[in-house]
Amino acid sequence: MKTIAILNQKGGVGKTTLTINLAYALQQDGYKVLIVDSDPQGSARDWNNETEGAILPVVGLDRASLATDIKAVTSGYDFVIIDGAPQLSTHMAAAVKCADIVLIPVKPSSLDLWASSDLVAIIKQRQEIGADLKAAFIVSQAINNTNLANEVSEVLKEYQLQALDTKIVNRVSYPDSISNGKTVFHTTDKKAQNEINQIKQELLQWH
Numbered sequence: 001m002k003t004i005a006i007l008n009q010k011g012g013v014g015k016t017t018l019t020i021n022l023a024y025a026l027q028q029d030g031y032k033v034l035i036v037d038s039d040p041q042g043s044a045r046d047w048n049n050e051t052e053g054a055i056l057p058v059v060g061l062d063r064a065s066l067a068t069d070i071k072a073v074t075s076g077y078d079f080v081i082i083d084g085a086p087q088l089s090t091h092m093a094a095a096v097k098c099a100d101i102v103l104i105p106v107k108p109s110s111l112d113l114w115a116s117s118d119l120v121a122i123i124k125q126r127q128e129i130g131a132d133l134k135a136a137f138i139v140s141q142a143i144n145n146t147n148l149a150n151e152v153s154e155v156l157k158e159y160q161l162q163a164l165d166t167k168i169v170n171r172v173s174y175p176d177s178i179s180n181g182k183t184v185f186h187t188t189d190k191k192a193q194n195e196i197n198q199i200k201q202e203l204l205q206w207h
């Protein structure tokens with residue numbers, strides 16, 4: 001079992017959107033996947049309620065005791081994906097503790113990258129004490145043809161963390177599908193489906 005935590009203390013960067021779509025893509029490959037909603041706002045649970053749980057199992061564990069609580073629910077799953085809570089640093093640290101992989105969605109700007117410095121520090125601490133923890137940024141809500149790439153790569157170098165090759169582009173199919181309790185795989189947007197599948201492939205190659 002692998003636990004992937006999708007974290008960023010900054011709100012609205014695409015954590016829940018990536019959680020749901022990546023979980024679905026992995027499930028389509030035949031893996032057993034559980035979403036853990038660690039956000040007291042309960043966005044992933046709201047999404048799940050739209051279809052009365054027909055698409056993916058979602059469980060809410062939204063206390064700082066996440067690292068303990070999660071042990072009771074993950075048996076039998078191949079992948080557990082934790083949807084991170086914004087602002088709550090205790091929840092974020094608990095999610096890092098559970099994770100084999102941390103993905104940090106960021107909008108493509110240096111300012112947004114700097115906002116994740118606390119999370120990067122927590123990840124580095126875990127790695128320094130020998131935890132087998134991988135972490136990467138993933139550019140989210142990218143507008144094609146922006147020339148922010150260089151600016152962002154400088155910050156990444158300072159953080160000494162990698163970024164996935166695949167970025168998530170700003171596309172209406174993401175909010176449209178989520179608001180119906182669905183995913184981009186339930187739409188005709190092949191470009192969105194392809195980018196989520198490529199992200200999945202990058203992660204599977206990490207094993």
Ligand SMILES: Nc1ncnc2c1ncn2[C@@H]1O[C@H](COP(=O)(O)OP(=O)(O)OP(=O)(O)O)[C@@H](O)[C@H]1O
Pocket residue numbers: 010011012013014015016017018039043084085086140141142168169170171172174175176178
């Ligand atoms: N790739 C995308 N293209 C277009 N809209 C997007 C994309 N990703 C996310 N959004 C929209 O941006 C908003 C924030 O996304 P989301 O809820 O996934 O972020 P979040 O990090 O989980 O937010 P929070 O911190 O509040 O939990 C939502 O309205 C969502 O539909």
Ligand SMILES: [Mg+2]
Pocket residue numbers: 015016017039043083084
């Ligand atoms: Mg969210």
